[in-house]
Amino acid sequence: MSRATTHQPNFAVLLGLAWLLVVLQLMAHFWTMTGYTLPDADDAMRLVEMRGFLAGQGWFDLHQTRVDPPAGFDLHWSRLIDAGLAGLYLLFRLFADSALAERLMLALWPVLWLISLPFRLFGIAFDAVFALLRALLFLPARILGYRDHANGRPV
Numbered sequence: 001m002s003r004a005t006t007h008q009p010n011f012a013v014l015l016g017l018a019w020l021l022v023v024l025q026l027m028a029h030f031w032t033m034t035g036y037t038l039p040d041a042d043d044a045m046r047l048v049e050m051r052g053f054l055a056g057q058g059w060f061d062l063h064q065t066r067v068d069p070p071a072g073f074d075l076h077w078s079r080l081i082d083a084g085l086a087g088l089y090l091l092f093r094l095f096a097d098s099a100l101a102e103r104l105m106l107a108l109w110p111v112l113w114l115i116s117l118p119f120r121l122f123g124i125a126f127d128a129v130f131a132l133l134r135a136l137l138f139l140p141a142r143i144l145g146y147r148d149h150a151n152g153r154p155v
Contacts, residue, residue, distance in 0.1 A: 015118060023111050034107040047106070049077065050085045085109060 048066060053059075059079050065072035085105060092101035 019115060022114065023108070026111060027107060031107070034103050043106075045075070046077070046081065046085070047102075049075065049079075050082045050089070053079065053082045054086050054089070088112075 045064070045067075048064065049062070052064070062075040062077060062079070063072050064075055067073035067075075088109060089101055089105045092104045096104065
C-alpha cells in the first residue's frame with residue numbers, strides 16, 4: 001500500500017474515544033452509587049452554592065445562612081467551580097428532569113477533570129526527559145570539577 005492511500009487516525013479523536021470509553025465504564029459500574037447522598041460535607045456545600053447561584057444569588061455573594069444560623073457565614077470559595085457545575089447542570093436540564101440532571105452533573109463533573117490527564121502526564125514525562133538530559137550533559141563537569149584553565153586549579 002502506498003503512503004498516500006493509508007490514513008492515520010487523529011490522535012485527539014482516539015484520545016477522546018478512550019476518555020469516553022472510560023467515562024461510560026465508570027458510569028455503568030458506579031451508577032447506583034450516584035443516587036446516594038454526597039459523601040463529603042464540602043461536596044454538599046458546593047451543591048448548595050451552585051443551587052443558590054442558579055436561584056439568583058450574586059456572583060460575589062458567597063454568604064450562606066445554612067452555616068451558623070441565623071447570622072450565616074461568608075465562604076471563601078470561588079464561583080468558577082459553581083459556574084462549571086451550573087453549566088453542566090443546565091446542559092443536562094435540557095433533556096432530563098431536575099433530579100436526574102443534578103445526578104448526572106454530580107457523576108460526570110469529577111470525570112471531566114480526567115480530560116487533562118494525558119496532557120499532564122506528557123508534561124511530567126517531558127520534564128523527566130529534560131532533567132535526564134541535563135544530568136547527562138552536566139554530570140561529567142560536576143564529577144571532574146570545574147577547572148580554572150589559566151591556573152590549573154579547581155574552581
